[in-house]
Amino acid sequence: xxxxxxxxxxxxxxxxxxxxxxxxxxxxxxxxxxxxxxxxxxxxxxxxxxxxxxxxxxxxxxxxxxxxxxxxxxxxxxxxxxxxxxxxxxxxxxxxxxxxxxxxxxxxxxxxxxxxxxxxxxxxxxxxxxxxxxxxxxxxxxxxxxxxxxxxxxxxxxxxxxxxxxxxxxxxxxxxxxxxxxxxxxxxxxxxxxxxxxxxxxxxxxxxxxxxxxxxxxxxxxxxxxxxxxxxxxxxxxxxxxxxxxxxxxxxxxxxxxxxxxxxxxxxxxxxxxxxxxxxxxxxxxxxxxxxxxxxxxxxxxxxxxxxxxxxxxxxxxxxxxxxxxxxxxxxxxxxxxxxxxxxxxxxxxxxxxxxxxxxxxxxxxxxxxxxxxxxxxxxxxxxxxxxxxxxxxxxxxxxxxxxxxxxxxxxxxxxxxxxxxxxxxxxxxxxxxxxxxxxxxxxxxxxxxxxxxxxxxxxxxxxxxxxxxxxxxxxxxxxxxxxxxxxxxxxxxxxxxxxxxxxxxxxxxxxxxxxxxxxxxxxxxxxxxxxxxxxxxxxxxxxxxxxxxxxxxxx
Amino acid sequence: xxxxxxxxxxxxxxxxxxxxxxxxxxxxxxxxxxxxxxxxxxxxxxxxxxxxxxxxxxxxxxxxxxxxxxxxxxxxxxxxxxxxxxxxxxxxxxxxxxxxxxxxxxxxxxxxxxxxxxxxxxxxxxxxxxxxxxxxxxxxxxxxxxxxxxxxxxxxxxxxxxxx
Ligand code: HEM
Ligand SMILES: [Cu+2]
Ligand SMILES: [Cu+2]
Numbered sequence: 264x265x266x267x268x269x270x271x272x273x274x275x276x277x278x279x280x281x282x283x284x285x286x287x288x289x290x291x292x293x294x295x296x297x298x299x300x301x302x303x304x305x306x307x308x309x310x311x312x313x314x315x316x317x318x319x320x321x322x323x324x325x326x327x328x329x330x331x332x333x334x335x336x337x338x339x340x341x342x343x344x345x346x347x348x349x350x351x352x353x354x355x356x357x358x359x360x361x362x363x364x365x366x367x368x369x370x371x372x373x374x375x376x377x378x379x380x381x382x383x384x385x386x387x388x389x390x391x392x393x394x395x396x397x398x399x400x401x402x403x404x405x406x407x408x409x410x411x412x413x414x415x416x417x418x419x420x421x422x423x424x425x426x427x428x429x430x431x432x433x434x435x436x437x438x439x440x441x442x443x444x445x446x447x448x449x450x451x452x453x454x455x456x457x458x459x460x461x462x463x464x465x466x467x468x469x470x471x472x473x474x475x476x477x478x479x480x481x482x483x484x485x486x487x488x489x490x491x492x493x494x495x496x497x498x499x500x501x502x503x504x505x506x507x508x509x510x511x512x513x514x515x516x517x518x519x520x521x522x523x524x525x526x527x528x529x530x531x532x533x534x535x536x537x538x539x540x541x542x543x544x545x546x547x548x549x550x551x552x553x554x555x556x557x558x559x560x561x562x563x564x565x566x567x568x569x570x571x572x573x574x575x576x577x578x579x580x581x582x583x584x585x586x587x588x589x590x591x592x593x594x595x596x597x598x599x600x601x602x603x604x605x606x607x608x609x610x611x612x613x614x615x616x617x618x619x620x621x622x623x624x625x626x627x628x629x630x631x632x633x634x635x636x637x638x639x640x641x642x643x644x645x646x647x648x649x650x651x652x653x654x655x656x657x658x659x660x661x662x663x664x665x666x667x668x669x670x671x672x673x674x675x676x677x678x679x680x681x682x683x684x685x686x687x688x689x690x691x692x693x694x695x696x697x698x699x700x701x702x703x704x705x706x707x708x709x710x711x712x713x714x715x716x717x718x719x720x721x722x723x724x725x726x727x728x729x730x731x732x733x734x735x736x737x738x739x740x741x742x743x744x745x746x747x748x749x750x751x752x753x754x755x756x757x758x759x760x761x762x763x764x765x766x767x768x769x770x771x772x773x774x775x776x777x778x779x780x781x782x783x784x785x786x787x788x789x790x791x792x793x794x795x796x797x798x799x800x801x802x803x804x805x806x807x808x809x810x811x812x813x814x815x816x817x818x819x
Numbered sequence: 820x821x822x823x824x825x826x827x828x829x830x831x832x833x834x835x836x837x838x839x840x841x842x843x844x845x846x847x848x849x850x851x852x853x854x855x856x857x858x859x860x861x862x863x864x865x866x867x868x869x870x871x872x873x874x875x876x877x878x879x880x881x882x883x884x885x886x887x888x889x890x891x892x893x894x895x896x897x898x899x900x901x902x903x904x905x906x907x908x909x910x911x912x913x914x915x916x917x918x919x920x921x922x923x924x925x926x927x928x929x930x931x932x933x934x935x936x937x938x939x940x941x942x943x944x945x946x947x948x949x950x951x952x953x954x955x956x957x958x959x960x961x962x963x964x965x966x967x968x969x970x971x972x973x974x975x976x977x978x979x980x981x982x983x
Contacts, residue, residue: 316954382954388914388931389956471915472933513824535858537928538935542860546848553840560836618847620856623924627917627952694921696952700960706948769824797861802933809914811956814889
């Protein structure tokens with residue numbers, strides 16, 4: 264199918280803004296591990312500790328919000344056009360892009376000038392410059408425009424193709440956007456009704472616990488927004504790259520629908536340690552959090568079966584023989600299966616976090632960044648970087664400058680992140696907090712310093728791996744295409760075939776997204792209703808606003 | 820509901836996954852109920868305060884009003900005899916903080932406009948470090964304190980020395 268030049272270019276810019284953000288973000292990541300290990304204390308910068316937390320804000324915002332959002336929106340445009348074979352609305356694509364860019368620039372200005380050193384969770388009463396909140400809002404609104412565009416395109420496709428099932432990759436696109444839209448409603452309420460009026464000085468007080476609750480309504484589903492596009496790639500691109508087929512299409516669909524249902528009513532598992540919410544409702548959300556582990560377990564089954572199939576097609580036999588015959592040297596395979604393997608550990612450590620009272624041992628300790636660098640930091644981020652190579656090839660006919668370096672980058676990251684996460688998680692079990700410039704902490708003992716040193720080794724390897732990727736990617740961008748212009752025109756993502764394909768047997772309700780959205784909203788209301796009731800009856804708004812640099816209240 | 824759109828193995832994967840998470844959930848809640856190791860709940864009978872202190876409320880029973888502020892806990896040194904049961908109430912007068920005791924399942928968000936609560940028993944003498952685990956500004960990394968749990972005799976001596 265022919266994808267217009269404009270869309271290929273704009274997708275490139277989505278990708279490029281994401282990757283440049285990440286390059287900046289991981290540079291601060293390197294500084295963080297070094298500072299926490301007491302090796303390097305921002306000597307060449309004069310800000311001292313200010314820079315640690317300013318850098319950490321940049322690290323969180325650029326890696327986890329800007330990189331992911333831009334990359335995902337760009338990637339899903341291509342998936343939408345290729346799988347539906349239908350054009351998106353060009354005007355909306357531009358509108359969305361520029362809204363997101365302006366938002367990002369506003370927020371970036373505030374952070375870089377040290378006016379928003381509040382970390383990416385921006386908990387009040389720490390107060391940032393209004394530009395930070397307005398920028399974040401615009402970034403989100405921009406992504407909503409992309410959702411609108413996608414939904415309109417799908418509805419038109421429905422009209423033109425009566426009775427046809429939505430193609431499975433498109434189901435994944437919808438799941439991603441459904442989760443994102445419902446999630447961002449929470450943070451939009453927080454920012455528009457509370458944070459912006461308060462940071463502009465129009466209102467004097469703020470209820471910090473209410474703000475937290477609204478934030479985590481958004482904060483957990485956010486992780487599925489990061490993860491589902493990676494799942495999309497693992498389900499619908501990887502099996503073919505491995506030389507086989509997806510084991511089951513209907514199962515993939517069930518999985519994505521389960522994510523629409525259970526991604527949202529679980530945000531309170533980030534608030535097990537909070538006041539103002541009764542433990543009954545915390546337990547209910549703990550239960551639903553376990554439910555949302557189910558689709559991930561099913562994914563493990565389906566993908567393992569797909570890879571086994573591929574391995575056997577390639578001549579592997581016996582119980583484990585198929586593993587050996589898989590294309591481990593292929594950069595696309597390494598760059599997706601590597602993150603998948605790391606994600607197993609990410610998932611297991613996540614079950615620990617989700618386990619209600621067990622969470623008391625790890626909440627806000629270094630365990631948590633240990634955990635999520637294996638999820639968003641690897642499963643999502645590394646899969647996206649692999650996709651960036653694939654997109655350069657599909658959209659511009661440019662194969663990676665060096666496939667060997669691309670493979671090396673994938674494995675080096677896996678080794679680095681496992682060391683990093685191990686160190687951080689041990690540190691967390693010792694009770695050492697996260698979000699802390701440990702190099703300056705008076706309470707670290709020798710054993711803890713050594714553990715942080717080990718984590719730092721992992722961090723340096725991760726950074727090295729990123730550097731290899733970055734150079735390889737830039738050279739790829741600037742090199743000449745490997746195929747003719749006519750060849751490039753016919754963009755095809757080469758979605759995989761399936762072993763169990765969907766057929767007319769599939770119950771129609773599985774292709775009706777309105778039903779699932781309605782149930783998701785229902786679950787959201789039922790689980791969050793009592794929580795907001797608790798928050799309102801037991802917490803108060805306070806006349807507080809603070810700069811992170813000064814313990815004096817800004818509100819007189 | 821018809822399930823024939825997925826095959827037998829897939830149905831098994833689904834059942835095993837569901838079974839697994841149910842077992843986990845029952846185990847976790849079972850321990851919360853049977854052993855009393857629970858997460859904090861909604862506190863409505865205690866108003867936010869602006870002064871932290873340790874108050875003895877019975878034999879080996881204490882109430883610790885713990886105040887978070889930029890960038891120190893009040894009080895940041897707490898001394899109790901071994902075997903004490905301490906009920907902790909915590910809030911903040913400025914920004915959000917966290918309060919976590921090393922080696923104990925006590926991990927509370929310390930939030931302005933809300934009161935958080937936990938109960939903890941110290942059966943072994945020793946020094947228990949507690950740290951702030953939520954970013955609270957530029958001095959966050961040095962916000963910590965210690966709970967000293969003293970053997971009976973030593974505690975009596977400490978009391979005399981401090982004129983209590
Ligand atoms: C070179 C690679 C990286 C290194 C060395 C690194 C290092 C770190 C460290 C040490 C922390 C904890 C800081 C603290 O709690 O005091 C952290 C936090 C974080 N990292 Fe990374 N990281 C890297 C890459 C990434 C990537 C790729 C992502 C996501 C796409 C990511 C997302 C985050 C987030 C969201 C936080 C939490 C920030 C916060 O607590 O406010 N990191 N990183
Ligand atoms: Cu979560
Ligand atoms: Cu703090």
